[in-house]
Amino acid sequence: MARRSFDIRRLPGAATLAITCFVILYIPLVILVVNSLNAGKAINVWEGISLRWYATALQNEGFLNAASTSLILAATAALVATVTATMAALATTRSKGFRGEGTINLVLNQPLMVPEIVLAIALLIILAQVKQVTGYTGLWYLIIAHSAFCIPFAYMPVRARLQGMDLTLETAASDLYASRFYTFRKVTLPLLAPAVLAGFMLAFVVSLDDVVISEFLKSPGQDTLPTYLLGQLRRNLTSEIYAISSLLLLISVLIVAGSWLLTRKKT
Amino acid sequence: MLDIRDLTKSFGKGDSTVTALHEVSFTIAEGEFFTLLGPSGCGKTTLLRLIAGFEPPSGGALVLDGQDIAQMPPNRRPVNTVFQNYALFPHMTVAQNVGFALGAQGRPKDEIARTVARMLDLVQLGHLAHRKSGELSGGQQQRVALARALAPKPRILLLDEPLSALDMKLRKEMQVELKRLQQETGLTFIFVTHDQEEALTMSDRIAVMSGGRIQQIATPRELYDQPANRFVAGFIGESNFLDASCAHGKLVLPQAGAPLPVTHPDGPVTLMVRPEHVFLGPAPGAGLSVPARVERLVYFGTDTHVHLMLADGAGLVARVQNALRGGAPCAEGDAISITLPADALRLLPKEAA
Numbered sequence: 266m267a268r269r270s271f272d273i274r275r276l277p278g279a280a281t282l283a284i285t286c287f288v289i290l291y292i293p294l295v296i297l298v299v300n301s302l303n304a305g306k307a308i309n310v311w312e313g314i315s316l317r318w319y320a321t322a323l324q325n326e327g328f329l330n331a332a333s334t335s336l337i338l339a340a341t342a343a344l345v346a347t348v349t350a351t352m353a354a355l356a357t358t359r360s361k362g363f364r365g366e367g368t369i370n371l372v373l374n375q376p377l378m379v380p381e382i383v384l385a386i387a388l389l390i391i392l393a394q395v396k397q398v399t400g401y402t403g404l405w406y407l408i409i410a411h412s413a414f415c416i417p418f419a420y421m422p423v424r425a426r427l428q429g430m431d432l433t434l435e436t437a438a439s440d441l442y443a444s445r446f447y448t449f450r451k452v453t454l455p456l457l458a459p460a461v462l463a464g465f466m467l468a469f470v471v472s473l474d475d476v477v478i479s480e481f482l483k484s485p486g487q488d489t490l491p492t493y494l495l496g497q498l499r500r501n502l503t504s505e506i507y508a509i510s511s512l513l514l515l516i517s518v519l520i521v522a523g524s525w526l527l528t529r530k531k532t
Numbered sequence: 533m534l535d536i537r538d539l540t541k542s543f544g545k546g547d548s549t550v551t552a553l554h555e556v557s558f559t560i561a562e563g564e565f566f567t568l569l570g571p572s573g574c575g576k577t578t579l580l581r582l583i584a585g586f587e588p589p590s591g592g593a594l595v596l597d598g599q600d601i602a603q604m605p606p607n608r609r610p611v612n613t614v615f616q617n618y619a620l621f622p623h624m625t626v627a628q629n630v631g632f633a634l635g636a637q638g639r640p641k642d643e644i645a646r647t648v649a650r651m652l653d654l655v656q657l658g659h660l661a662h663r664k665s666g667e668l669s670g671g672q673q674q675r676v677a678l679a680r681a682l683a684p685k686p687r688i689l690l691l692d693e694p695l696s697a698l699d700m701k702l703r704k705e706m707q708v709e710l711k712r713l714q715q716e717t718g719l720t721f722i723f724v725t726h727d728q729e730e731a732l733t734m735s736d737r738i739a740v741m742s743g744g745r746i747q748q749i750a751t752p753r754e755l756y757d758q759p760a761n762r763f764v765a766g767f768i769g770e771s772n773f774l775d776a777s778c779a780h781g782k783l784v785l786p787q788a789g790a791p792l793p794v795t796h797p798d799g800p801v802t803l804m805v806r807p808e809h810v811f812l813g814p815a816p817g818a819g820l821s822v823p824a825r826v827e828r829l830v831y832f833g834t835d836t837h838v839h840l841m842l843a844d845g846a847g848l849v850a851r852v853q854n855a856l857r858g859g860a861p862c863a864e865g866d867a868i869s870i871t872l873p874a875d876a877l878r879l880l881p882k883e884a885a
């Protein structure tokens with residue numbers, strides 16, 4: 266008889282453990298969304314379904330400001346990160362091994378390894394100085410910091426796609442009189458586009474979701490959606506916060522699903 | 533037109549160096565169907581990649597129309613390739629694939645459209661112009677790859693085993709089609725294959741390669757009738773080899789009766805004879821008469837292979853056509869006398885085994 270290969274599904278208790286984890290992960294989210302739809306004012310008394318708190322949120326100046334800051338920040342940072350990551354991925358996959366290639370990989374993926382709080386404190390020390398000297402208190406500090414830690418998220422799908430791409434396509438293009446740039450524009454980039462878009466979306470969600478770095482680096486009066494929510498929580502837990510959180514959840518889920526659809530292999 | 537001189541290619545450095553081509557030299561004429569034939573790993577693809585410019589040579593010259601192109605990048609060389617896996621651009625339609633080179637050259641749109649239409653007609657795919665290339669059958673992809681490489685009117689078309697991914701029937705059709713295309717366009721083809729039948733039926737000339745060296749360049753008929761060495765004789769068709777020697781203008785085969793007069797320098801030689809030339813029984817005309825025993829008869833439909841054993845244990849195969857009535861002229865176990873006709877004998881340099 267052939268020996269069966271190891272199957273994690275047959276490990277005693279594995280299924281129970283997995284189900285418990287899923288329940289712990291998802292039940293709170295369900296409760297959150299249900300609560301956001303509560304018509305009543307008190308959060309622990311159910312008074313029927315209504316979109317009342319969503320309407321309230323959408324009229325709240327503070328929320329709207331924070332939301333627009335977050336969206337601008339996420340879009341800009343994701344764009345910068347995606348462009349940088351794409352160029353880096355091209356360099357590490359399309360040129361023959363060069364000195365310092367390993368170092369580049371390490372540097373690019375540093376945000377995945379360094380604890381975020383450490384990075385935030387380090388950045389704070391420098392940027393506080395810069396703020397004092399320049400007097401600039403705008404969004405660019407956050408944009409630069411977010412771009413940096415979003416790079417690995419944009420880098421991973423792009424690099425994976427480049428590594429999986431058939432190199433003879435680029436050889437064929439060069440055989441057919443295409444310059445390097447023409448090949449990139451007409452062959453490499455169109456084939457890479459889904460991965461680039463997926464990388465952009467991942468970076469967007471990661472930036473949208475960030476609390477620690479934003480909380481440390483934001484200038485007074487500046488708020489992103491997560492830091493705004495954090496501020497509100499310190500006062501009072503209201504159904505409006507549930508509604509805002511649900512909105513954030515909805516956007517993230519939509520974008521992540523979109524990115525998944527883009528990178529999914531066609532079969 | 534294309535002059536290849538002492539072309540050498542090595543991969544790797546130091547101890548791990550692999551030399552894929554050893555000082556290969558030959559000249560290809562305008563309009564020729566030239567085939568590179570050889571076993572796997574003999575350097576056919578490497579030679580093609582050097583001609584296309586995908587790889588720089590380690591030494592030697594590549595002269596096209598009087599100009600050395602060895603250092604020219606591939607997108608400047610008037611040479612196009614049909615890749616073994618076709619390498620069609622999956623995000624483009626058939627028409628966009630075929631028009632790619634012209635677009636890269638910056639030709640006007642209407643000219644591109646006209647050329648693409650003409651090329652698709654040439655390969656009989658006009659009706660599929662707007663399909664995505666991934667939605668085609670293997671044979672259709674093959675034709676698109678061909679049209680794409682032909683569209684910019686290259687001086688030379690390089691084809692790396694273009695038919696190997698097709699099934700037998702389609703393969704035969706494409707062989708005819710390719711030959712027709714080559715004759716219609718008058719283009720120079722360099723065709724790579726490891727299928728000797730394909731090479732023999734299609735080529736004007738064939739270069740037989742082995743171990744990164746050219747063994748012989750000749751027309752298919754010459755290659756079959758006058759192989760330069762034992763490798764070529766064994767690779768193209770079937771052959772019998774016997775050890776013999778030449779002395780004082782006579783060919784001496786130890787197992788045979790009387791020696792045969794030849795004009796060949798003295799010394800040991802390898803005697804080669806094709807199975808279809810071995811004559812069972814005494815034959816008219818000059819030849820070596822050898823006693824042999826019939827070991828085995830193998831029936832092949834059109835003919836029968838007669839496996840023979842000579843006095844010293846050497847084996848020999850004869851092929852006799854099956855007549856309408858009656859079988860082979862001998863039976864297993866018979867002791868007979870065979871004749872190796874003088875005009876069918878080839879003397880090859882003896883090589884260390």
Ligand SMILES: Nc1ncnc2c1ncn2[C@@H]1O[C@H](COP(=O)(O)OP(=O)(O)OP(=O)(O)O)[C@@H](O)[C@H]1O
Nearest residue numbers: 543544550552571572573574575576577578579726
């Ligand atoms: N990039 C490379 N690096 C190292 N060695 C290589 C490289 N390309 C080819 N070779 C070696 O060169 C030799 C010739 O290879 P090549 O691909 O030209 O053979 P081929 O005649 O095309 O064989 P096949 O019929 O299998 O396609 C082989 O020994 C191969 O291992």
Ligand SMILES: [Mg+2]
Nearest residue numbers: 576577578692
């Ligand atoms: Mg090959």
